[in-house]
Amino acid sequence: MARPLPRMRDRYRYFRPIDLRWNDVDRFGHVNNAIFFELFDTTVNVWLAEVGLFQKDYDPMCVVARHACDYFLEIKQSDKVEVALAIETIGTSSLTYLPALFRVGENQPAAQGTYVHVAVDRTTRRPTPIGSEAVRICEGLVVLTD
Amino acid sequence: MARPLPRMRDRYRYFRPIDLRWNDVDRFGHVNNAIFFELFDTTVNVWLAEVGLFQKDYDPMCVVARHACDYFLEIKQSDKVEVALAIETIGTSSLTYLPALFRVGENQPAAQGTYVHVAVDRTTRRPTPIGSEAVRICEGLVVLTD
Amino acid sequence: MARPLPRMRDRYRYFRPIDLRWNDVDRFGHVNNAIFFELFDTTVNVWLAEVGLFQKDYDPMCVVARHACDYFLEIKQSDKVEVALAIETIGTSSLTYLPALFRVGENQPAAQGTYVHVAVDRTTRRPTPIGSEAVRICEGLVVLTD
Amino acid sequence: MARPLPRMRDRYRYFRPIDLRWNDVDRFGHVNNAIFFELFDTTVNVWLAEVGLFQKDYDPMCVVARHACDYFLEIKQSDKVEVALAIETIGTSSLTYLPALFRVGENQPAAQGTYVHVAVDRTTRRPTPIGSEAVRICEGLVVLTD
Numbered sequence: 001m002a003r004p005l006p007r008m009r010d011r012y013r014y015f016r017p018i019d020l021r022w023n024d025v026d027r028f029g030h031v032n033n034a035i036f037f038e039l040f041d042t043t044v045n046v047w048l049a050e051v052g053l054f055q056k057d058y059d060p061m062c063v064v065a066r067h068a069c070d071y072f073l074e075i076k077q078s079d080k081v082e083v084a085l086a087i088e089t090i091g092t093s094s095l096t097y098l099p100a101l102f103r104v105g106e107n108q109p110a111a112q113g114t115y116v117h118v119a120v121d122r123t124t125r126r127p128t129p130i131g132s133e134a135v136r137i138c139e140g141l142v143v144l145t146d
Numbered sequence: 147m148a149r150p151l152p153r154m155r156d157r158y159r160y161f162r163p164i165d166l167r168w169n170d171v172d173r174f175g176h177v178n179n180a181i182f183f184e185l186f187d188t189t190v191n192v193w194l195a196e197v198g199l200f201q202k203d204y205d206p207m208c209v210v211a212r213h214a215c216d217y218f219l220e221i222k223q224s225d226k227v228e229v230a231l232a233i234e235t236i237g238t239s240s241l242t243y244l245p246a247l248f249r250v251g252e253n254q255p256a257a258q259g260t261y262v263h264v265a266v267d268r269t270t271r272r273p274t275p276i277g278s279e280a281v282r283i284c285e286g287l288v289v290l291t292d
Numbered sequence: 293m294a295r296p297l298p299r300m301r302d303r304y305r306y307f308r309p310i311d312l313r314w315n316d317v318d319r320f321g322h323v324n325n326a327i328f329f330e331l332f333d334t335t336v337n338v339w340l341a342e343v344g345l346f347q348k349d350y351d352p353m354c355v356v357a358r359h360a361c362d363y364f365l366e367i368k369q370s371d372k373v374e375v376a377l378a379i380e381t382i383g384t385s386s387l388t389y390l391p392a393l394f395r396v397g398e399n400q401p402a403a404q405g406t407y408v409h410v411a412v413d414r415t416t417r418r419p420t421p422i423g424s425e426a427v428r429i430c431e432g433l434v435v436l437t438d
Numbered sequence: 439m440a441r442p443l444p445r446m447r448d449r450y451r452y453f454r455p456i457d458l459r460w461n462d463v464d465r466f467g468h469v470n471n472a473i474f475f476e477l478f479d480t481t482v483n484v485w486l487a488e489v490g491l492f493q494k495d496y497d498p499m500c501v502v503a504r505h506a507c508d509y510f511l512e513i514k515q516s517d518k519v520e521v522a523l524a525i526e527t528i529g530t531s532s533l534t535y536l537p538a539l540f541r542v543g544e545n546q547p548a549a550q551g552t553y554v555h556v557a558v559d560r561t562t563r564r565p566t567p568i569g570s571e572a573v574r575i576c577e578g579l580v581v582l583t584d
Contacts, residue, residue: 003211019457022480023315023324032315033210034183041180042460049516064179065149068214068260078487114214165311168334169461169470178461188314195370224341295503325502326475333472356471357441360506360552406506 004070007100009107011143012084016043020077030074037067040099040113043083051137060119060128065094073110080104086143090135093119093127098143150216153246155253157289158230162189166223176220183213186245186259189229197283206265206274211240219256226250232289236281239265239273244289296362299392301399303435304376308335312369322366329359332391332405335375343429352411352420357386365402372396378435382427385411385419390435442508445538447545449581450522454481455542458515468512475505478537478551481521489575498557498566503532511548518542524581528573531557531565536581
């Protein structure tokens with residue numbers, strides 16, 4: 001299995017601290033792999049709320065088409081962590097985000113993800129262009145990738 | 147964004163019904179994307195318990211290196227679903243599982259995943275061969291892929 | 293602290309098997325206390341859907357006013373369990389359910405709860421009578437209590 | 439159903455901000471009732487870690503005997519919230535905590551709970567005195583109650 005290269009801290013401009021919960025941890029005493037997706041999902045949606053995109057009455061709406069995570073380091077409940085967020089590609093009707101979880105003060109991510117949103121028409125639920133406002137706002141989160 | 151081809155029901159031999167919970171559903175009224183990873187993680191671990199691999203005192207132990215999901219169809223809390231499980235590749239020290247969520251009676255998956263386990267030594271936590279017993283047992287779950 | 297008496301299996305007529313998930317378990321290797329509420333909440337809502345009460349376009353709607361659980365026995369992820377459900381009291385605008393978690397085949401509950409629904413008007417969100425249809429249907433789930 | 443009186447903010451001395459997650463919210467668009475228990479459980483355990491009680495090699499250990507929550511106000515994912523924690527009673531072998539969730543800046547809790555820990559011997563799992571160190575430390579969190 002080829003492991004992806006970790007994307008270091010300096011590739012990101014947007015960071016948001018996030019709490020870990022007691023029952024995020026499984027019997028191995030580390031944060032369970034499924035929990036990282038809750039943290040990434042929350043961060044994407046909080047960022048979208050901050051910039052006012054794809055909210056309740058916005059057309060189009062976005063649905064998640066793909067979510068993936070590579071794990072590099074174990075995380076404990078007591079670790080202080082933050083989720084970094086960048087956008088890799090802005091497609092006609094899709095957005096590919098690159099979330100990552102960092103321990104505060106570390107350059108290497110503990111885990112990094114890929115999160116793909118597809119814009120769909122609120123009524124037909126068919127893919128539709130994300131629109132020029134979304135393109136303009138999302139360009140602010142694009143980072144160079146390898 | 148290139149969408150993967152759905153792996154149809156006839157590619158799988160192992161199926162396990164799984165319950166959905168009231169709070170698996172988010173404000174859109176469908177099962178939240180992060181929940182699928184709980185369902186896949188559970189299915190991999192239940193299967194391993196059934197075949198007696200990598201349990202409490204087994205050496206090596208396995209850690210999750212990668213977990214990914216592609217979503218094709220919305221799932222509601224009231225849907226009757228099952229998780230299918232196959233193994234794609236058996237590496238020297240890794241296993242790549244292909245979990246998928248099907249509604250009962252449907253041929254196309256609602257979502258399909260990739261789940262990579264890496265075998266590590268219980269003491270050093272360094273990658274180590276999965277061992278001949280694991281190879282033999284896991285071969286029973288291997289399916290042909292595209 | 294006074295412990296409540298366990299309500300034994302023969303007090304219940306409604307049972308529903310429910311799956312446990314790998315990450316329901318915390319570092320102690322047993323199902324975390326917070327998970328029981330997901331299981332009870334799911335069972336109440338599934339029963340209401342089965343009998344057609346308080347669904348999407350039904351007026352009144354119900355909100356949870358109180359949820360409590362007493363724990364008697366540790367539960368492991370591999371345990372086969374079911375949630376039993378009864379109704380203790382039908383008030384003018386409230387319903388008090390008595391959910392309980394049993395291991396299959398055991399008479400004593402592993403945990404038992406109290407779950408209080410208050411009926412509210414969909415528009416004003418003020419308490420309102422649950423209505424004669426709900427009273428009639430819920431009477432079928434009432435059990436004698438100590 | 440008799441509703442309990444809300445315990446106002448000035449009854450508490452210990453507060454800890456806590457994040458809400460995107461999938462804490464159910465189809466009603468508010469934080470699901472089961473989630474509050476994750477927040478309370480986390481806060482109790484974080485406080486115990488801060489004061490060094492009942493940690494990994496500490497004897498006795500504590501198990502949760504009861505957990506309950508009364509709900510007063512709906513909470514949205516975007517709300518800024520904190521969990522307050524007090525201790526109501528210190529028994530020979532039990533502790534009764536009073537967690538509560540407040541929106542930042544509000545005097546009335548959105549929800550308040552009861553959380554009972556029973557100290558058990560690590561080996562026999564039988565109730566055992568919590569010990570004089572625990573009594574001394576926990577007295578610092580006791581508040582007058584009605």
